[in-house]
Amino acid sequence: MKIDEICEITNAEILQPIGRRDVDIRYAFAADLMSDTLFIIMRDDEPLLLITGVTNTSVVRTAIILDIPAIMIVRGKQVPEQTLELAKENEILVLRSSNIMFVTCGLLYKAGLEGSPWKIR
Amino acid sequence: MENTLSNSTDKVFLYEVIGAQFDTIGSKALAVKKMLHDYFPKSDYLRRLGVCVFEAEANLAIHTVHGGSIEVMVFSDRVRITAKDDGPGMKDMKKALTPGFSTAPETARQLGFGGGVGLNNIKRFADYFYIESSKKGTTLVFEVWNDDDPTTH
Numbered sequence: 001m002k003i004d005e006i007c008e009i010t011n012a013e014i015l016q017p018i019g020r021r022d023v024d025i026r027y028a029f030a031a032d033l034m035s036d037t038l039f040i041i042m043r044d045d046e047p048l049l050l051i052t053g054v055t056n057t058s059v060v061r062t063a064i065i066l067d068i069p070a071i072m073i074v075r076g077k078q079v080p081e082q083t084l085e086l087a088k089e090n091e092i093l094v095l096r097s098s099n100i101m102f103v104t105c106g107l108l109y110k111a112g113l114e115g116s117p118w119k120i121r
Numbered sequence: 122m123e124n125t126l127s128n129s130t131d132k133v134f135l136y137e138v139i140g141a142q143f144d145t146i147g148s149k150a151l152a153v154k155k156m157l158h159d160y161f162p163k164s165d166y167l168r169r170l171g172v173c174v175f176e177a178e179a180n181l182a183i184h185t186v187h188g189g190s191i192e193v194m195v196f197s198d199r200v201r202i203t204a205k206d207d208g209p210g211m212k213d214m215k216k217a218l219t220p221g222f223s224t225a226p227e228t229a230r231q232l233g234f235g236g237g238v239g240l241n242n243i244k245r246f247a248d249y250f251y252i253e254s255s256k257k258g259t260t261l262v263f264e265v266w267n268d269d270d271p272t273t274h
Contacts, residue, residue, distance in 0.1 A: 032233060033233055033234075033236040033238075034147075034233040034234060035176065035179075035233075035234065035236045035238045035239055035242060036236060036238065038172045038175060038176065038242055039238070039242065045164065045165075052233075054232070054233040056144060056232050056233070057144065057145075057147075058143075058144075058146050058147050058232055058233055058234070059233065061146070061147030061148065061150065061151055061175070062147065062175070062233075064151055064154075065147065065150060065151065065154060065168065065171040065172060065175055066168055066171075066172070067164055067168060
């Protein structure tokens with residue numbers, strides 16, 4: 001699923017547009033705990049969208065560590081400038097939806113985005 | 122698990138982590154991942170290693186008074202990480218290794234850390250894991266082995 005389509009489905013805006021705008025997202029993972037996000041390390045190499053309410057720079061660092069190309073901030077939260085700056089430096093796309101996490105996930109799942117595969121190693 | 126190194130190395134890198142500073146958590150892990158890309162270009166391996174270093178760094182930043190150090194030893198087939206601090210140490214090692222148990226302050230949790238899964242994430246992804254802790258400090262050693270051909274992506 002393309003970034004523009006994800007934005008349309010979730011009524012999201014692109015806060016940080018520098019990055020892989022043409023990426024075809026297949027999976028999504030939603031969490032507010034970064035260690036839980038780090039749990040998905042064994043996913044396939046398919047591009048993944050991280051859906052979260054966390055807006056500080058750690059969410060960008062988590063995305064970089066996991067090679068995640070795009071982050072969706074939910075609940076319309078204000079994103080600090082330094083978070084966007086770090087995302088820009090590392091070409092991580094940052095999107096923002098005014099929907100709550102549950103609704104954001106539901107809309108994307110209904111539209112065909114799959115949950116991130118994971119397994120206990 | 123046998124703790125032997127198959128190759129000697131002179132590639133040792135040291136990173137300092139500041140204690141009680143939550144907003145930079147992950148910055149050392151990123152630096153380590155970027156530095157190691159020259160040695161291990163395979164993305165799966167670097168992700169696994171990056172996650173382990175991220176968790177070790179978070180523990181130093183959240184649970185120590187003075188921070189600590191992360192030493193990275195690079196071998197041809199593996200990377201050994203040693204994270205050290207000078208306290209206060211873990212009161213109950215068994216609890217500390219129980220998923221979900223955490224003594225992290227609320228400020229760290231608000232930033233998305235302190236969920237009590239960090240050490241377990243390291244144990245899960247590392248191929249060798251050792252930890253000792255007392256009031257004088259904690260030493261965590263782990264290795265991530267590169268099982269595959271390092272030249273393939």
